[in-house]
Amino acid sequence: MDIQFEDLTYEVKPPFWQTKVPSRTILKSVNGRFSAGELSCIMGPSGAGKSSLLNTLSGYNYKGVSGTLKLNSQVRDEKLFRKLSCYIMQEDKIQPMLTLNEVMMFAAELKLSNGTLTKEKQMIVTEIQNVLGLSESKNTRTEFLSGGQKKRLSIALELINNPPIIFLDEPTSGLDNVSSTYCLQLLRGLAHQGRTIVCTIHQPSASMFQLFDHVYVLSQGYCVYQGSTDQLVPFLSTVGLHCPLTYNPADYIIEATDGEEQDNIEKLTAATINGKQSLYKTRDVNNCYLNEDTTKSGELLLPELNGNVITTKLLPLPPIKYKADDEVDNDDDDEDDVVKPGNTWCVDFPTSGWSQFCTLWKRMILQLYRNKLGLNIQFYHHLICGLAVGIVFYGKANDGEQFFNHMKFCMGNILFHTFTQSMVQVLAFPSEVKLLKQEYFNRWYSLRPYFLALQLSRVPSIIFFSSIYTTLVYFMSGLPYELLRFSMFNIICLLVCFVSEGMGLLVGAVFNVTNGSAVGPMMIAPFLGLAIYGFDFAHQVPWIMEFVMQASFLRCGVIGLVITVFGLNREPLHCDTGYCHFKDPNIIIYYLNVDRKHPYFEIIKLVVMLLLFRFLTYFALRRRLTS
Numbered sequence: 001m002d003i004q005f006e007d008l009t010y011e012v013k014p015p016f017w018q019t020k021v022p023s024r025t026i027l028k029s030v031n032g033r034f035s036a037g038e039l040s041c042i043m044g045p046s047g048a049g050k051s052s053l054l055n056t057l058s059g060y061n062y063k064g065v066s067g068t069l070k071l072n073s074q075v076r077d078e079k080l081f082r083k084l085s086c087y088i089m090q091e092d093k094i095q096p097m098l099t100l101n102e103v104m105m106f107a108a109e110l111k112l113s114n115g116t117l118t119k120e121k122q123m124i125v126t127e128i129q130n131v132l133g134l135s136e137s138k139n140t141r142t143e144f145l146s147g148g149q150k151k152r153l154s155i156a157l158e159l160i161n162n163p164p165i166i167f168l169d170e171p172t173s174g175l176d177n178v179s180s181t182y183c184l185q186l187l188r189g190l191a192h193q194g195r196t197i198v199c200t201i202h203q204p205s206a207s208m209f210q211l212f213d214h215v216y217v218l219s220q221g222y223c224v225y226q227g228s229t230d231q232l233v234p235f236l237s238t239v240g241l242h243c244p245l246t247y248n249p250a251d252y253i254i255e256a257t258d259g260e261e262q263d264n265i266e267k268l269t270a271a272t273i274n275g276k277q278s279l280y281k282t283r284d285v286n287n288c289y290l291n292e293d294t295t296k297s298g299e300l301l302l303p304e305l306n307g308n309v310i311t312t313k314l315l316p317l318p319p320i321k322y323k324a325d326d327e328v329d330n331d332d333d334d335e336d337d338v339v340k341p342g343n344t345w346c347v348d349f350p351t352s353g354w355s356q357f358c359t360l361w362k363r364m365i366l367q368l369y370r371n372k373l374g375l376n377i378q379f380y381h382h383l384i385c386g387l388a389v390g391i392v393f394y395g396k397a398n399d400g401e402q403f404f405n406h407m408k409f410c411m412g413n414i415l416f417h418t419f420t421q422s423m424v425q426v427l428a429f430p431s432e433v434k435l436l437k438q439e440y441f442n443r444w445y446s447l448r449p450y451f452l453a454l455q456l457s458r459v460p461s462i463i464f465f466s467s468i469y470t471t472l473v474y475f476m477s478g479l480p481y482e483l484l485r486f487s488m489f490n491i492i493c494l495l496v497c498f499v500s501e502g503m504g505l506l507v508g509a510v511f512n513v514t515n516g517s518a519v520g521p522m523m524i525a526p527f528l529g530l531a532i533y534g535f536d537f538a539h540q541v542p543w544i545m546e547f548v549m550q551a552s553f554l555r556c557g558v559i560g561l562v563i564t565v566f567g568l569n570r571e572p573l574h575c576d577t578g579y580c581h582f583k584d585p586n587i588i589i590y591y592l593n594v595d596r597k598h599p600y601f602e603i604i605k606l607v608v609m610l611l612l613f614r615f616l617t618y619f620a621l622r623r624r625l626t627s
């Protein structure tokens, strides 16, 4: 499938509050073509606009983009194009805590249709592992893979559903020369089977440069060369730029077009008519380069890696029919697309929402269970904090003289759950969002099943750890051995956990770790202020403040605990000094002006807040994934 672009402009506007900063044009009416069966690269000096062009062509950037994008000479349908292409980002974002084979099998579960048997999925996965030289590491956990293996795994994951168009941002970054060459040879082999492979590369060595069929050179947002690698030097000579024989042509053109060589940029842009003019080597009758990497027996010969020559069968590309007019999908709702018969590329999601949910849930549970260090930290955190709070308030729950300690006990428990659950998500979720963004962009699954799996996968561990803490503090503090009271105590603490987790997820969905770790506590602060406001003058709190205080889930939790601890027909407390003002628990309840409140009402409010934070997180994620 050939990609063409005409008068492509990409303009970045400053944020609305920076009124004096002008908008910036990154790509300036560039033109070009990337053909099927070729390994193409976008080159240029740093800041030339390579990543911007790749992001624009892949559909990753769409705001501020103007011009015409075509597929096989027809204006492309973006939605269909997304199904035909995949984008492998520079940073290798790979699911942690799983082995290479498991990661690939989960990807196969998500990317191959429900009708494909597990045996067949494993065969496809094994074949790709063989082709990409990953079979020896298939049982290695992804975090222990080398940089080159990670890069090949990123490619392997996207090859599972065999897309005809692959975009890669800097596939060789962070790799040594041998691994880079191996990676490019691999991509060249895949391209020569009929795929369109486009990657950006900063400055390839001479040997790497020769592996590309087609190069597109950008400088300052203009196209300064487009054509085959072997035509570059003759082309440069026509405009008076003579590349010495011993010089790497890639280095030469980058040096000749860096920011200070304005004349050269203008000359070359004019000569290529900003990409409209291209210089190709001879093609065969099928308008495709002769495939020198493919042997007659249908095997792909890959270079030697660690002493082994990898010879394997090709990953054939199925025949692809593309007729933009026929295939335009007018359904606006991404989630409800149906399979169009006869063309497997037209499936929005190859698996059902339920199947996506099950696969994602299994993957999340496995990752959670494998994260032994994380589980141990959480276990000891809850155990030690539970013991510490239990010791501090040991036997005090029955003491009529300890009014302030009773309040500290209720608030302390709520604060413990709030900080524990929210901060874990604030710190952990942003990295998961990056992974989600890549998988979502490459259409592995839709957001709804992911979100549901995310919510449900954490429930068992939150219940388990929270119960350890609450059981310890409940019994060590000396609260009555009553099932209803103990259950209510647990439920209220659990609901605070879930609301706080939701708040942490919301912050993690919107902000990165650095900003989130400031915003997270900042968000808790007003809720905390509202939670403790007015307890010592509860009957004089103005109605407006009473109304505002309802918004604090911490207050709901504290009131819920106060009523649970001192309400529900609690027996009078002990009093050793003869007179204790708060000996009767009803006086505490009255003093705090919660005598007309019921714990069930606080529970309902907490459930509403729990749902509210979930909805906000869902919409924040949706916005993040589509912006």
Ligand SMILES: Nc1ncnc2c1ncn2[C@@H]1O[C@H](COP(=O)(O)OP(=O)(O)OP(=O)(O)O)[C@@H](O)[C@H]1O
Residues within 6 Å of the ligand: 012, 024, 026, 044, 045, 046, 047, 048, 049, 050, 051, 052, 053, 202
């Ligand atoms: N969203 C953005 N807002 C402002 N400037 C941007 C934005 N995206 C890109 N730029 C600017 O556009 C120019 C081109 O960026 P781009 O990342 O495409 O360059 P590049 O050729 O890939 O560079 P490098 O090789 O250094 O990665 C840079 O000067 C960059 O600062």
